[in-house]
Structures are given as C-alpha cells and as structure tokens.
Amino acid sequence: SQELEQSPQSLIVQEGKNLTINCTSSKTLYGLYWYKQKYGEGLIFLMMLQKGGEEKSHEKITAKLDEKKQQSSLHITASQPSHAGIYLCGAGPQGGSEKLVFGKGTKLTVNP
Amino acid sequence: GAGVSQTPSNKVTEKGKYVELRCDPISGHTALYWYRQSLGQGPEFLIYFQGTGAADDSGLPNDRFFAVRPEGSVSTLKIQRTERGDSAVYLCASSLMGGDIQYFGAGTRLSVL
Numbered sequence: 001s002q003e004l005e006q007s008p009q010s011l012i013v014q015e016g017k018n019l020t021i022n023c024t025s026s027k028t029l030y031g032l033y034w035y036k037q038k039y040g041e042g043l044i045f046l047m048m049l050q051k052g053g054e055e056k057s058h059e060k061i062t063a064k065l066d067e068k069k070q071q072s073s074l075h076i077t078a079s080q081p082s083h084a085g086i087y088l089c090g091a092g093p094q095g096g097s098e099k100l101v102f103g104k105g106t107k108l109t110v111n112p
Numbered sequence: 113g114a115g116v117s118q119t120p121s122n123k124v125t126e127k128g129k130y131v132e133l134r135c136d137p138i139s140g141h142t143a144l145y146w147y148r149q150s151l152g153q154g155p156e157f158l159i160y161f162q163g164t165g166a167a168d169d170s171g172l173p174n175d176r177f178f179a180v181r182p183e184g185s186v187s188t189l190k191i192q193r194t195e196r197g198d199s200a201v202y203l204c205a206s207s208l209m210g211g212d213i214q215y216f217g218a219g220t221r222l223s224v225l
Contacts, residue, residue: 004154033213033214035216040218041218041219042116042118042203042216042217042218042219043155043203043205043216044216045213045214045215045216048213088154088155090154092211098143098145098160098162098167098168098210098211099145099157099160099168099170099171100145100147100155100157100214101157102154102155102156103154104152104153104154105152105153105154
C-alpha cells in the first residue's frame with residue numbers, strides 16, 4: 001500500500017519568513033492533493049498536481065510535483081499568521097480506488 | 113448548502129452504545145467518502161459511495177461499522193457497540209464524481225467514555 005511521509009512534522013516561523021513542506025511517496029504519485037486543516041475544522045482544498053514537473057500557485061502558496069512523481073513540496077512566501085494550521089498531502093485515486101491516502105501532516109505556527 | 117455539512121459536530125457516548133453520524137454532501141455531488149482521523153494522524157479512508165451504492169468499503173475496520181446512502185445524497189455512518197478506540201474525528205467528503213477533488217466537512221468529534 002502507498003505511504004506518504006511529510007517533513008517536517010512541525011514548523012515554527014516568524015511572520016514574513018519563507019518556508020517549505022515536503023511530501024514523499026513510497027510509490028509513484030498519480031495525483032497529489034494539498035489540504036490545510038485548522039483545529040475543529042475540516043480539510044480545505046489547496047491544490048492538486050498530476051503531471052511530473054507541474055507547479056501551481058495560489059496567492060503566496062506554491063506547490064510542485066517532481067519529475068519522477070514521488071515527491072511534492074509546498075512553499076509559502078512571506079508567511080502570515082493566517083497561514084498557520086496543519087498541512088496535509090494526499091495521494092490521489094489510482095488502481096480503480098477513489099480513496100485518498102494521507103500523510104500525517106505538518107503543523108505550521110507563524111509568530112507575529 | 114454551500115459545503116459539506118456534518119452533524120452532530122460533537123458526540124459523547126458511553127462504551128457499548130450505538131451512534132449515528134450524518135453527512136450532507138454538496139448538492140449535485142454523486143460521490144461521498146467517509147474518513148476517520150485520530151489525533152496526530154492524517155485521515156484514514158473508511159468507505160466510498162458512488163450514488164447509492166458502496167463502491168469501496170475496504171477501510172471499514174470491522175462489522176460494527178456500517179454506512180448507508182439510501183437516496184444518493186445524505187449518508188449516515190453507524191457504529192454499533194462503540195469502543196474507546198473508536199474515539200476520533202469522523203470526516204465526510206464529497207466530489208462531483210468519483211476521482212474528482214474531494215471537499216470535506218468540518219467533521220464529527222466522537223468521544224467514547
């Protein structure tokens with residue numbers, strides 16, 4: 001079965017700093033999803049990547065899927081307190097199964 | 113509604129009791145998913161519905177867990193003879209069709225005492 005490992009497990013940064021979160025898969029990724037979760041809330045969809053080398057951006061968040069499609073990174077530029085939360089990567093449906101397999105998450109704290 | 117709605121938001125029950133958790137998906141979404149999230153972990157898949165039928169229930173941990181979606185919209189996750197280990201946040205998601213982007217509800221936090 002596919003496993004996703006996220007690093008770091010937690011991250012504390014000063015407001016305005018850049019940061020990167022990594023997600024490494026044990027198998028080739030056929031779709032990689034990034035979600036953000038705040039305490040007591042559900043997962044908020046951020047971005048989906050499918051093609052090797054693909055890069056997407058939304059506001060100050062950029063996600064990339066490497067050429068071999070086994071690793072993705074999420075980069076936040078000029079972090080703000082509103083970026084705080086838990087970032088989860090999820091491996092997309094494959095092999096006829098529609099379920100997502102998630103990493104354990106990276107907890108981000110942004111200090112003002 | 114605009115998003116996936118889950119009720120109740122919190123449920124406290126005693127060991128051995130029966131509970132039902134409800135999920136109301138985004139209008140028009142044919143696919144519905146249940147996940148379970150324990151503290152410090154990512155969500156773990158339980159079951160996936162396409163329309164009224166369970167297309168994949170491989171994540172249900174045992175026969176105490178059961179889910180239905182009789183009219184292809186609202187779904188109910190049912191847990192019999194609850195155990196303390198069932199305590200977790202139960203998340204529901206829906207997508208336009210199977211394989212599309214999944215949108216999640218806020219979850220039901222289940223505590224079994």
